[in-house]
Amino acid sequence: MYLKADRLTLSHGEWNLRADGVFGQGVHLVTGPVGSGKTTLASALAGIFEPASGRINRDGILHLTLSMQFPEYHVTGFLVKDEIRSWHLPVAETLRQAGLDGRQNAKTLTLSRGELKRLHLTCLLGNLWDAVILDEPFAGLDCREKKRVCAAIEEGNHPLIIIFTHEQAVLPAADVIWEIEEGALVCRGKVPEAIPAWKGAPRYLTRATEEGAQPKNIRLQDATEALCRMHA
Amino acid sequence: MQDARLRIGATLLLSCAAFSSVFGAVLVALWWGIIGRGERNLPGRHAAAVIFGAIILVAGFTEAFGGDGISYGFRMTVVTLIAFWAFGHGREGDLMNTAVWAFGDRIGFDLGLTAEMAVSSLRRIEKDIRDIKNALKLKGSRGPVHDLIPLGFALTIIQIHRAREQGIILATRGYRGGGTYLPTFRRSKTDNVAFFGSILIIVAVFVSFVGYL
Numbered sequence: 326m327y328l329k330a331d332r333l334t335l336s337h338g339e340w341n342l343r344a345d346g347v348f349g350q351g352v353h354l355v356t357g358p359v360g361s362g363k364t365t366l367a368s369a370l371a372g373i374f375e376p377a378s379g380r381i382n383r384d385g386i387l388h389l390t391l392s393m394q395f396p397e398y399h400v401t402g403f404l405v406k407d408e409i410r411s412w413h414l415p416v417a418e419t420l421r422q423a424g425l426d427g428r429q430n431a432k433t434l435t436l437s438r439g440e441l442k443r444l445h446l447t448c449l450l451g452n453l454w455d456a457v458i459l460d461e462p463f464a465g466l467d468c469r470e471k472k473r474v475c476a477a478i479e480e481g482n483h484p485l486i487i488i489f490t491h492e493q494a495v496l497p498a499a500d501v502i503w504e505i506e507e508g509a510l511v512c513r514g515k516v517p518e519a520i521p522a523w524k525g526a527p528r529y530l531t532r533a534t535e536e537g538a539q540p541k542n543i544r545l546q547d548a549t550e551a552l553c554r555m556h557a
Numbered sequence: 558m559q560d561a562r563l564r565i566g567a568t569l570l571l572s573c574a575a576f577s578s579v580f581g582a583v584l585v586a587l588w589w590g591i592i593g594r595g596e597r598n599l600p601g602r603h604a605a606a607v608i609f610g611a612i613i614l615v616a617g618f619t620e621a622f623g624g625d626g627i628s629y630g631f632r633m634t635v636v637t638l639i640a641f642w643a644f645g646h647g648r649e650g651d652l653m654n655t656a657v658w659a660f661g662d663r664i665g666f667d668l669g670l671t672a673e674m675a676v677s678s679l680r681r682i683e684k685d686i687r688d689i690k691n692a693l694k695l696k697g698s699r700g701p702v703h704d705l706i707p708l709g710f711a712l713t714i715i716q717i718h719r720a721r722e723q724g725i726i727l728a729t730r731g732y733r734g735g736g737t738y739l740p741t742f743r744r745s746k747t748d749n750v751a752f753f754g755s756i757l758i759i760v761a762v763f764v765s766f767v768g769y770l
Binding site for chain 1: 685688689691692693694695696707710711714715
């Protein structure tokens with residue numbers, strides 16, 4: 326099972342992004358500065374942005390979805406309970422998971438951005454997909470909710486997850502690191518070998534590696550454990 | 558056409574001329590064909606089908622029920638082509654520049670700011686519609702008619718949220734009405750010719766009316 330960007334070129338006027346690589350099973354983290362083309366690449370991989378050249382190949386992927394940065398775009402249910410049902414999920418259980426107990430009769434689009442994002446991600450990750458593409462899933466969430474999303478990602482219900490983010494504080498365990506650099510998608514490799522080469526790594530990771538620690542993954546707890554091991 | 562004042566002026570004159578008579582619409586169509594060449598900014602196939610389809614539909618009904626539908630259809634088509642030409646080549650700040658130049662720092666500033674915010678919203682709505690349609694497709698679209706309800710609802714709420722955020726930002730920055738703004742304009746060699754052409758057309762239409770009377 327894989328999603329392959331085959332000599333892809335994405336264009337917006339004079340702006341271009343090149344992407345060539347294979348996203349196999351596991352959790353892939355794609356980072357890059359704001360405006361580098363993360364959303365465009367996410368849309369192209371999801372098949373909703375037409376590449377200027379090249380193509381996307383899917384192997385073994387029948388059910389693919391994309392979580393857009395703005396959760397409002399996905400809403401089809403007038404009330405929260407209708408929205409949950411539109412994802413074919415049980416209302417009470419989903420409300421509990423999203424931390425929205427008792428809000429089933431609230432109007433979906435009157436929820437705050439953070440609440441709506443929580444609801445949307447709970448519904449999206451509550452379904453079974455072959456491949457999930459998440460565009461800035463942590464935007465608008467507090468630390469507790471970011472950790473909950475990370476836990477849902479790490480549960481492994483979806484064989485292939487690609488996360489596009491510039492989050493620097495709370496990240497899930499990942500298998501492969503990618504970066505967008507100078508108009509091209511670059512694979513830094515598998516975790517943990519990719520960590521030293523990751524230019525956009527969070528500060529806690531670079532600090533740990535600078536001190537000689539070797540984190541096993543990219544989470545804060547991995548950096549802390551690596552430092553503890555070193556000083557033990 | 559680079560100069561926003563001339564483009565807005567020409568748009569007003571040409572729209573009036575095109576709508577007032579078939580003769581005016583023919584002249585404006587010629588202007589559009591010659592002077593608007595290379596700046597036509599025609600919409601995509603789907604948008605064109607919807608917009609011109611609506612015009613043809615109304616024209617057809619008018620013609621069928623005894624009105625002059627063919628004339629209406631032709632005149633509205635030309636007005637729409639002029640609107641595409643005018644809207645497509647507008648740059649951010651054009652309306653602000655023109656409003657402040659015409660009406661000053663107080664009323665002009667407020668009018669320009671309102672117009673700029675409206676145009677900016679229109680441009681963002683285009684992207685919102687595209688994104689919402691894509692999101693609905695990914696979620697499992699139940700057909701274009703069924704999707705209209707969530708699309709319209711989400712679009713309305715998003716616009717209300719944005720308007721409130723913009724209002725808060727303006728209030729936070731101390732906006733109470735009016736402001737200081739120095740309008741700037743660029744002008745290309747063909748601007749004067751194009752604008753002069755639109756004056757000639759409106760004069761010709763006026764003379765034709767006088768002759769008719």
